[in-house]
Amino acid sequence: xxxxxxxxxxxxxxxxxxxxxxxxxxxxxxxxxxxxxxxxxxxxxxxxxxxxxxxxxxxxxxxxxxxxxxxxxxxxxxxxxxxxxxxxxxxxxxxxxxxxxxxxxxxxxxxxxxxxxxxxxxxxxxxxxxxxxxxxxxxxxxxxxxxxxxxxxxxxxxxxxxxxxxxxxxxxxxxxxxxxxxxxxxxxxxxxxxxxxxxxxxxxxxxxxxxxxxxxxxxxxxxxxxxxxxxxxxxxxxxxxxxxxxxxxxxxxxxxxxxxxxxxxxxxx
Amino acid sequence: xxxxxxxxxxxxxxxxxxxxxxxxxxxxxxxxxxxxxxxxxxxxxxxxxxxxxxxxxxxxxxxxxxxxxxxxxxxxxxxxxxxxxxxxxxxxxxxxxxxxxxxxxxxxxxxxxxxxxxxxxxxxxxxxxxxxxxxxxxxxxxxxxxxxxxxxxxxxxxxxxxxxxxxxxxxxxxxxxxxxxxxxxxxxxxxxxxxxxxxxxxxxxxxxxxxxxxxxxxxxxxxxxxxxxxxxxxxxxxxxxxxxxxxxxxxxx
Numbered sequence: 001x002x003x004x005x006x007x008x009x010x011x012x013x014x015x016x017x018x019x020x021x022x023x024x025x026x027x028x029x030x031x032x033x034x035x036x037x038x039x040x041x042x043x044x045x046x047x048x049x050x051x052x053x054x055x056x057x058x059x060x061x062x063x064x065x066x067x068x069x070x071x072x073x074x075x076x077x078x079x080x081x082x083x084x085x086x087x088x089x090x091x092x093x094x095x096x097x098x099x100x101x102x103x104x105x106x107x108x109x110x111x112x113x114x115x116x117x118x119x120x121x122x123x124x125x126x127x128x129x130x131x132x133x134x135x136x137x138x139x140x141x142x143x144x145x146x147x148x149x150x151x152x153x154x155x156x157x158x159x160x161x162x163x164x165x166x167x168x169x170x171x172x173x174x175x176x177x178x179x180x181x182x183x184x185x186x187x188x189x190x191x192x193x194x195x196x197x198x199x200x201x202x203x204x205x206x207x208x209x210x211x212x213x214x215x216x217x218x219x220x221x222x223x224x225x226x227x228x229x230x231x232x233x234x235x236x237x238x239x240x241x242x243x244x245x246x247x248x249x250x251x252x253x254x255x256x257x258x259x260x261x262x263x264x265x266x267x268x269x
Numbered sequence: 270x271x272x273x274x275x276x277x278x279x280x281x282x283x284x285x286x287x288x289x290x291x292x293x294x295x296x297x298x299x300x301x302x303x304x305x306x307x308x309x310x311x312x313x314x315x316x317x318x319x320x321x322x323x324x325x326x327x328x329x330x331x332x333x334x335x336x337x338x339x340x341x342x343x344x345x346x347x348x349x350x351x352x353x354x355x356x357x358x359x360x361x362x363x364x365x366x367x368x369x370x371x372x373x374x375x376x377x378x379x380x381x382x383x384x385x386x387x388x389x390x391x392x393x394x395x396x397x398x399x400x401x402x403x404x405x406x407x408x409x410x411x412x413x414x415x416x417x418x419x420x421x422x423x424x425x426x427x428x429x430x431x432x433x434x435x436x437x438x439x440x441x442x443x444x445x446x447x448x449x450x451x452x453x454x455x456x457x458x459x460x461x462x463x464x465x466x467x468x469x470x471x472x473x474x475x476x477x478x479x480x481x482x483x484x485x486x487x488x489x490x491x492x493x494x495x496x497x498x499x500x501x502x503x504x505x506x507x508x509x510x511x512x513x514x515x516x517x518x519x520x521x522x
Contacts, residue, residue: 015405140365161363167407168359212360215324219353220425221345221377228364229372229385 012167014078014131017070018138024068029137029145031238035245036133040126042249048115049101054122056257060245061128068136075131079124086123090116139163148232157226165209172205273300273335273428273457275321280330282316290316292481293330298474303458305468305489308478309503314433314461315356317478321431321459322351334429349378352427352456356434358414362406367398367417370406374425392424393417396450412443419450429457436464465507469493477502 018025024032043057065072097112134142140160147156176198184190214222275298282291290313298304306314319325320332323344334351337343355361364370371392375385393399396416401409409417415435422430435451436444448470451458462468468475468489475492477485479502485492492498493507512518 012408019403138365140369143365160365164363164365164407209360212355212357213363215319216353216355216361216363217373218324219322219348219351220374220421221348222373223377226364227373227376228369229376229382229389230369 013074014135015138017135018141020069022067022069022136024064024136027136027241028232028234028238029141030148030232031234031242032133032137033142033145033149035242036129038246038249039129042253043122043125045253046118046122048118049111051114051118051121052258053252053256054118054125056252057125057249059248061125061132064132064136068132070132070135075128075135078131079127082127083120083123086120090119093119144228144230144232153225160226161213165213168209169202169206173202176202274298274333275429275457275459276331276333277317277320278331278333280317280320280332281328282320282325283328290481291320291327294478294481294483296476296483296486298457298459301455301457302474303472304460305465305472305475306459306461306478307463307465307468307475307502307504312478312502313481314478318353318431318433318459318461321429322348322353349425350428352422352425352430354419354422354430354432354435356437358411358418359406361418361421362409362414365405366402367393367404367406367409368402370417371421371424374421378425388424388426392420395423396420397446411438412440412446415439415443415447416450427456429459430454432458432460432462434462434464435460436462436467465493465504466509469507469509477504479503 039057039060043054046053064070065075093116094110094112097110097115099111100108101111101114102109137145140163143156143160143163146159147153180189180194180198276296278295280291280294281289283289294313294317306317308314316325320327320339321334323332323339332339334347337347339347362370364373368389371389372385375388380388389402390399393402396419398413398416398420401413401417406414406417419435432451436447439447444464444467448467451460451471458471460468460472472489474487475485475489476483477492477498484502485495485498493510496506499505
């Protein structure tokens with residue numbers, strides 16, 4: 001239960017970060033969204049045994065975090081929170097794929113381990129990029145950007161509402177759980193039957209709330225379209241930011257950056 | 270100014286599952302009147318309010334707002350003139366920031382952007398919440414949410430304000446501020462509430478609902494003096510009209 005509460009406050013914190021002022025925050029959310037998408041696609045498009053090629057991509061989160069004045073510790077903590085998913089996806093690779101790929105002196109590393117590490121790296125890069133996007137553009141900003149980029153309107157509106165009512169839903173779940181805990185003794189009342197009824201209740205409450213929200217929207221002249229006052233304008237900086245990063249991603253996708261630097265250094269000495 | 274009039278004639282309504290909620294209700298509320306709708310839980314207060322902006326369609330009977338009888342073709346116009354404040358502000362504040370939310374109605378009316386901005390600032394100033402403009406709604410306190418919810422209806426400049434339990438879940442000071450705020454409004458007001466002391470402060474007229482019927486409709490003071498009527502309707506005299514528990518003296522009212 002305590003876990004739910006702390007997670008709840010943390011989501012709010014991510015949003016708070018987006019109200020900061022920094023060169024990155026001032027950029028058009030569309031530019032940041034597109035750069036993030038290209039970044040994610042570039043990162044996941046690598047071969048499954050790729051490690052060194054991925055390293056160059058760390059430059060993007062590093063630059064964004066430092067220019068955007070984001071707390072690194074907080075982002076890493078969020079990353080760890082979802083890390084188990086990535087670990088479970090890759091955990092069997094070292095067992096199933098035992099073919100030796102790299103030999104470093106007495107140490108032989110199997111293909112399974114290499115692909116496992118590659119999965120973790122990709123996971124770290126993509127999730128961090130998504131967190132950075134929201135922390136610098138706010139969730140609402142991302143939704144607005146999606147809408148302006150001609151993503152179907154109902155999709156963008158759904159996302160917006162999902163975010164707004166996530167907090168209400170968590171608060172409601174918390175109240176239900178608290179009510180259950182306070183009247184459960186010796187593990188009785190905590191069984192799966194009660195959980196089922198709890199979830200059922202949550203669903204019914206959610207449906208009712210949905211109806212009331214829709215009524216509230218109708219009362220204020222909702223006609224299927226959400227209008228906002230925010231106006232977006234792409235400036236020169238946005239284009240420089242966008243094309244600069246995209247160009248960089250294309251280059252390091254096709255040329256191995258650590259290898260290039262290595263060749264350069266060995267060439268000099 | 271006939272467009273501030275609310276007329277309900279022989280309104281009957283049963284829920285789709287057959288449960289009767291309203292059983293023939295009639296009243297006429299004229300321009301600038303402030304009316305409390307009181308009654309026990311399940312007496313039909315909320316059901317009645319939901320008819321006033323066409324969210325529910327009567328099983329039989331008629332609702333007229335100003336010159337317009339409520340029907341499918343007039344419902345848009347009616348919703349423009351009837352501003353509704355919900356019991357749970359979380360239902361009403363659905364946009365990412367307070368400013369976006371207060372602007373939601375005016376933008377739907379198709380007003381130009383400067384006018385919308387102007388209205389947002391004016392509505393928020395009226396309820397004393399201008400400083401909350403750029404905050405997300407989920408970070409506001411209960412009292413702040415209520416103020417913003419009221420601002421989000423005011424920004425549409427309605428003629429009639431319909432409120433469902435506006436003083437619920439407020440601390441005493443926030444409640445007092447709300448009462449003072451509402452007393453400055455010149456709109457026609459219809460307030461469904463269990464807070465009879467607030468009804469006494471704000472409304473000259475009170476309608477009592479019980480079992481889907483109007484059991485009393487008249488000056489608030491007269492109604493609240495009638496102990497037998499209140500008891501029949503599952504109500505109690507407002508605290509300010511009851512005796513003082515400390516000194517034992519009866520209140521004068």
